[in-house]
Amino acid sequence: MSNAQITVLFFSFAADRMNAREKIYELSTPVSIQEFFHKNLSASLKEPLESWLFSVNEEWVDPQYHLRPGDALAVVPPVSGG
Amino acid sequence: MDYYLVTEDSIDITESLTMIDDPRTGAQAIFLGTVRNEYNGRQSLGLYYDAYPAMAHARIKKIGEALKQDFAISHVVIIHRIGELPVGAASVLVAVSAPHREAAFAAAKAGIDRVKQEVPIWKKEHWADGPSEWHDDPSHSGNIK
Numbered sequence: 001m002s003n004a005q006i007t008v009l010f011f012s013f014a015a016d017r018m019n020a021r022e023k024i025y026e027l028s029t030p031v032s033i034q035e036f037f038h039k040n041l042s043a044s045l046k047e048p049l050e051s052w053l054f055s056v057n058e059e060w061v062d063p064q065y066h067l068r069p070g071d072a073l074a075v076v077p078p079v080s081g082g
Numbered sequence: 083m084d085y086y087l088v089t090e091d092s093i094d095i096t097e098s099l100t101m102i103d104d105p106r107t108g109a110q111a112i113f114l115g116t117v118r119n120e121y122n123g124r125q126s127l128g129l130y131y132d133a134y135p136a137m138a139h140a141r142i143k144k145i146g147e148a149l150k151q152d153f154a155i156s157h158v159v160i161i162h163r164i165g166e167l168p169v170g171a172a173s174v175l176v177a178v179s180a181p182h183r184e185a186a187f188a189a190a191k192a193g194i195d196r197v198k199q200e201v202p203i204w205k206k207e208h209w210a211d212g213p214s215e216w217h218d219d220p221s222h223s224g225n226i227k
Contacts, residue, residue, distance in 0.1 A: 012132050012204035013219040047220060058137050074134055074202075080217035081131065081138075081162060081203030082115050082174055082194065 004028070006067055008041075009074040014052075018044050027069055034063040041075065052076060084150070084158050086143040088135050088203075090165040093172045102157040102179035111186035113194045115174040117167045125210035131164040131173065134202040138162065145196045153189035155180040160193060162203055 004027050010018045018041075025040060033054050042049070053076040054061055067073060085101050095114065102110055117129050146158040159177040167173055176193035180186040208214045215222040 009134070011134055011202065012206075013216040013221075015132070016216075051220070055134075055137060058140065074137070076134065076202055077204060077216075078218045079198075079200065079202055080205050081133075081201050082198035082205075 004069050006069065007072045009072060011074070012077045012080075014045060014075050014077055017046060027067060030066050030068070032063065033061065033065050033067060033073065036067055036073075037063065045075070051078075053078075084146055085161075086139060086146055086159075087161045088133055088138045088142065089161065089163055091163070093161050093163055093175050095172070095175065098159045098161065098175055098177045101159050102177050104156050104179055107156045107179040107181055109181070109183040109186040110177065110179045111183070111190040112175065112177040113190045114172050115194065117169050117171050117173055119169045121207055126169070127208040127210050128166065128168045128171075129173065129208065130166050130206040130214070131162075132204045132206070133162070133164045135164075137202045138164075141201045142197065145193060145200065148196075149178065149189045149193050152192065153178075153180070154182070154185040155189045158189070158193065160197065162197065162201065164203060 005024050006027055008023050010021055015021045037049050049063055055074045056071050083101050120126055142160045146160050149158050155178045157179045161175045163173050176190050178186050178189045204218055206214050206216045
């Protein structure tokens with residue numbers, strides 16, 4: 001993968017709505033998760049930003065986090081294990 | 083010993099109890115979650131568990147370490163099974179050993195409560211009378227809280 005790409009992981013119903021568990025996106029300019037979400041994800045995911053948790057490289061982050069090339073962003077629905 | 087696992091394999095209860103065994107302890111408490119045949123009165127054929135495996139494992143380990151800080155326990159094992167599970171299968175195990183039963187019971191309860199709230203695992207209900215639905219999906223048919 002090139003230096004200007006990020007990987008986005010989807011789980012549960014987020015994966016169903018994106019029709020993918022993993023997608024690669026080009027990062028032309030540095031953007032926050034919030035900006036990235038509205039530009040690339042919100043139309044398919046349907047639920048608002050506040051409905052999701054986000055992690056980058058397996059650490060929880062807030063939507064103001066600025067994505068960097070090579071990051072693995074996970075879109076995490078409310079959990080329901082047990 | 084302490085042990086944390088997210089796995090597609092069935093949970094080995096006997097092995098889990100062996101891992102928390104310790105002659106200095108006089109109590110072992112085990113919580114076992116199993117797949118139910120109904121949810122809110124609607125018949126279910128089983129559950130599919132999705133997970134973010136690396137984060138789920140890290141979070142389960144963190145919960146176990148916190149239990150050892152918060153309660154007077156000696157050992158803890160937390161295992162969550164993922165994938166397709168039929169009715170009756172064990173989906174999650176929290177086992178702790180302690181010198182005394184009060185701490186063992188309290189830690190096992192706190193452990194399963196935290197697992198259900200904090201670990202990135204999601205379940206999909208396979209209804210007997212309709213399409214399968216994720217428990218966390220806001221667009222579900224209304225049977226799931």
